[in-house]
Amino acid sequence: MNENIIITEDLTKKFGSFTACDKISFSVKKGEIFGFLGANGAGKTTAIRMLCGLLLPTSGKASIGGYDIYKDTEKIKLNIGYMSQKFSLYEDLTVKENIEFYAGIYRLSTKEIKERSKLLISELGLERSADSLIRSLPLGWRQKLAFSVAVIHSPKIVFLDEPTGGVDPVTRRQFWDLIYKAADDGISVLVTTHYMDEAEYCGRISMMVDGKIAAMGTPAELKSSYNVGSMYEVFLHLARGKNE
Amino acid sequence: MNKFKGFVYKEFLHLIRDYRTMIILIGMPVIQVILFGFAIRNELNSVNIGILDRSKDEMTQKLTSKILSSDYFILKEYLTDESQIDAAFKKGLVKEVIVFESGFAEKLQKEGRAEVQIITDASEPNMANLALSYTTGIILDFSQSLSAGKERSFVITPEIKMLYNEELKSVFMFVPGIMATILMLISAMMTSITITREKEFGTMEVLLASPLKPYQIILGKVAPYLLLSLVNLTLILWISMTVFGMPVRGSMILLIAECALFITTALSLGILISTVAGSMQVAMMISLVGLMMPTVLLSGFIFPIENMPWPLQWISHILPAKWFVIIIKNIMLKGTGFSYVYKETLVLISMTVFLLGLSIKKFKTRL
Numbered sequence: 001m002n003e004n005i006i007i008t009e010d011l012t013k014k015f016g017s018f019t020a021c022d023k024i025s026f027s028v029k030k031g032e033i034f035g036f037l038g039a040n041g042a043g044k045t046t047a048i049r050m051l052c053g054l055l056l057p058t059s060g061k062a063s064i065g066g067y068d069i070y071k072d073t074e075k076i077k078l079n080i081g082y083m084s085q086k087f088s089l090y091e092d093l094t095v096k097e098n099i100e101f102y103a104g105i106y107r108l109s110t111k112e113i114k115e116r117s118k119l120l121i122s123e124l125g126l127e128r129s130a131d132s133l134i135r136s137l138p139l140g141w142r143q144k145l146a147f148s149v150a151v152i153h154s155p156k157i158v159f160l161d162e163p164t165g166g167v168d169p170v171t172r173r174q175f176w177d178l179i180y181k182a183a184d185d186g187i188s189v190l191v192t193t194h195y196m197d198e199a200e201y202c203g204r205i206s207m208m209v210d211g212k213i214a215a216m217g218t219p220a221e222l223k224s225s226y227n228v229g230s231m232y233e234v235f236l237h238l239a240r241g242k243n244e
Numbered sequence: 245m246n247k248f249k250g251f252v253y254k255e256f257l258h259l260i261r262d263y264r265t266m267i268i269l270i271g272m273p274v275i276q277v278i279l280f281g282f283a284i285r286n287e288l289n290s291v292n293i294g295i296l297d298r299s300k301d302e303m304t305q306k307l308t309s310k311i312l313s314s315d316y317f318i319l320k321e322y323l324t325d326e327s328q329i330d331a332a333f334k335k336g337l338v339k340e341v342i343v344f345e346s347g348f349a350e351k352l353q354k355e356g357r358a359e360v361q362i363i364t365d366a367s368e369p370n371m372a373n374l375a376l377s378y379t380t381g382i383i384l385d386f387s388q389s390l391s392a393g394k395e396r397s398f399v400i401t402p403e404i405k406m407l408y409n410e411e412l413k414s415v416f417m418f419v420p421g422i423m424a425t426i427l428m429l430i431s432a433m434m435t436s437i438t439i440t441r442e443k444e445f446g447t448m449e450v451l452l453a454s455p456l457k458p459y460q461i462i463l464g465k466v467a468p469y470l471l472l473s474l475v476n477l478t479l480i481l482w483i484s485m486t487v488f489g490m491p492v493r494g495s496m497i498l499l500i501a502e503c504a505l506f507i508t509t510a511l512s513l514g515i516l517i518s519t520v521a522g523s524m525q526v527a528m529m530i531s532l533v534g535l536m537m538p539t540v541l542l543s544g545f546i547f548p549i550e551n552m553p554w555p556l557q558w559i560s561h562i563l564p565a566k567w568f569v570i571i572i573k574n575i576m577l578k579g580t581g582f583s584y585v586y587k588e589t590l591v592l593i594s595m596t597v598f599l600l601g602l603s604i605k606k607f608k609t610r611l
Contacts, residue, residue: 052449082449082454084447084450085446086446090254092258092261097257100250101251104247104249105247105451105455105456106247106252106455110572
């Protein structure tokens with residue numbers, strides 16, 4: 001269980017003179033839930049996009065599942081799952097069609113697609129809605145479905161870019177149950193969020209401020225090192241430190 | 245290849261789910277062809293004509309009465325001198341003038357042939373063409389009835405002169421024009437919209453992070469509209485041939501190949517627009533203002549290019565539709581082969597290669 005799935009070293013991305021990600025170094029172990037925390041514009045999304053192969057880093061090194069992000073993009077793409085801020089489901093397709101489509105582009109066989117989509121639908125309790133359009137589903141269900149679809153091909157790691165935007169705390173908790181289940185199955189999870197209550201759910205956290213990793217550790221470690229009671233206070237502390 | 249099939253299947257689902265748009269896309273060309281077709285194809289009745297009879301013999305009188313008894317023509321002016329012809333046209337009194345040469349009957353008896361000159365006002369090209377074909381039909385019928393049962397043949401040669409618009413430029417121009425407009429609309433506009441839709445809904449990121457290759461995403465998105473374009477092309481051709489008797493004088497295979505080329509040009513334009521536009525609305529605006537309007541107004545479909553001021557003529561040169569309309573007109577109406585349209589085809593091919601290259605380059609840099 002100590003195998004590192006993600007290793008980055010001084011990963012940097014510049015857009016012109018603006019440095020979105022500044023020398024980020026971290027590693028994520030197999031089955032670990034790693035949180036990227038930070039205000040909007042702190043560089044979380046940029047970091048995820050570089051790791052998914054959507055953006056080319058300006059400098060630095062990174063490997064995912066042993067594959068180099070510069071050279072083995074195609075192999076990496078087969079081994080990762082990605083869920084964007086907008087849930088990435090097609091509203092005019094049915095639940096089943098969405099599952100089958102995503103399973104299909106990740107090269108699952110027809111038999112596997114059938115089995116997994118059946119399993120997934122029953123796990124989520126969506127049997128009745130299997131043939132209804134995504135458009136007609138409540139937001140919380142869409143979100144859970146989007147996550148399950150992102151891990152349908154059992155990737156080594158799944159990237160979640162602010163997956164819980166606009167969802168109530170109860171649904172958010174249910175969503176995290178899914179994340180825990182995936183982590184138990186050995187899938188590493190890299191999740192970005194700006195909800196501080198969610199930070200407590202993560203195994204380890206990196207706090208991002210202005211493109212840099214300002215602090216990293218388990219929620220308990222972070223809280224004790226700043227001598228505060230909640231992640232929110234840790235965040236305030238770091239953000240204030242930036243302003244001074 | 246399995247994943248690609250799945251992707252194309254998904255694209256077809258999008259198209260089918262949005263059935264209202266699909267009905268519009270299939271219904272529009274049908275309605276346009278029928279509307280334009282009927283607007284142009286009025287039945288000929290009571291056309292005012294003038295007659296200049298230099299011979300005034302039994303034969304010319306027989307032929308005159310045959311023409312006038314056909315119900316299609318009304319004798320408005322009986323001219324006595326050639327100089328009156330132009331004035332009659334200009335006053336709008338007549339749409340056609342028939343001139344019999346002097347010694348008509350005599351020539352016909354002695355030499356077996358005589359000439360009739362038919363002059364039409366081609367500023368109304370469709371009417372002129374119809375009047376002309378009716379008149380020549382009657383004359384042919386007349387000369388055949390003269391020859392019937394006799395050993396020698398009598399030939400009356402109609403000499404045709406179209407005034408004001410000698411090449412009859414707008415006749416049947418509507419079909420190539422509609423083809424260009426519809427193919428541009430479906431291929432360019434719909435493609436650009438469907439690709440920007442993925443961007444707007446955030447699904448493009450997921451696709452790009454998936455093992456699908458960029459070219460597969462583009463091909464997959466384009467496939468349904470390629471098929472829809474071909475369906476529409478078939479519909480337009482079928483309606484214009486069966487309902488309106490539009491000829492395809494040249495090779496059908498060449499025609500379809502040229503259409504496929506134009507569809508490719510339009511598709512690459514659509515892809516290019518989608519790489520520039522951030523939202524569906526922007527894509528639609530660019531397509532409508534940047535492509536549809538120039539295609540309708542400047543491709544020579546409605547207004548003749550030669551009559552435009554030079555800046556507009558210059559713009560028309562960079563419109564793929566202009567070259568396409570020229571090619572289609574040549575193949576369908578003039579029946580020319582590839583050797584006559586190779587220049588225009590080359591222009592279209594180079595445009596396509598350029599646009600496709602540019603859009604692929606642009607699409608990749610966004611990765």
